[in-house]
Amino acid sequence: MAILAAFTVPSTLRFLMPRRAGAGRTEFDAGSVQDYAATTVSTRWIRRHGVWVVRDHAGLFALQADCPHLGCTPRWEPQSSRFRCPCHGSLFSLEGIALRGPAREPLKRVSIRRQGERILIDPADYVSLEDAESRGGYHVMI
Numbered sequence: 001m002a003i004l005a006a007f008t009v010p011s012t013l014r015f016l017m018p019r020r021a022g023a024g025r026t027e028f029d030a031g032s033v034q035d036y037a038a039t040t041v042s043t044r045w046i047r048r049h050g051v052w053v054v055r056d057h058a059g060l061f062a063l064q065a066d067c068p069h070l071g072c073t074p075r076w077e078p079q080s081s082r083f084r085c086p087c088h089g090s091l092f093s094l095e096g097i098a099l100r101g102p103a104r105e106p107l108k109r110v111s112i113r114r115q116g117e118r119i120l121i122d123p124a125d126y127v128s129l130e131d132a133e134s135r136g137g138y139h140v141m142i
């Protein structure tokens with residue numbers, strides 16, 4: 001019984017209490033626009049701030065690296081241009097839209113703004129994709 005518990009308890013705890021990236025979440029200087037190559041996802045701020053910075057055809061936006069299912073940190077897979085959650089397999093598009101469950105909601109958009117040539121991101125200020133599109137301010141145009 002003890003041997004069975006030794007093998008099953010860690011994985012059960014990992015399932016129930018998923019790991020999250022970016023413990024300290026306050027606004028930070030994310031560098032300049034030139035630091036982000038066209039049509040790529042930067043994973044540079046995942047460990048420290050829990051966000052990805054995505055550069056698309058129009059500009060930059062930031063995604064919160066918390067899976068909307070139970071909060072694990074998905075991984076960026078450049079070969080398929082998808083975010084994949086290692087906990088239960090949810091799949092998200094480059095824009096953060098849920099393509100496969102169990103997650104049904106998209107990844108959250110994080111506040112991003114430009115101050116001169118600098119990019120400032122506030123991981124504590126995030127909204128749903130729909131709210132980000134209607135409010136503006138969650139996409140820096142280039």
Ligand code: FES
Binds near residue numbers: 018
């Ligand atoms: S936490 Fe369950 S799929 Fe991401």
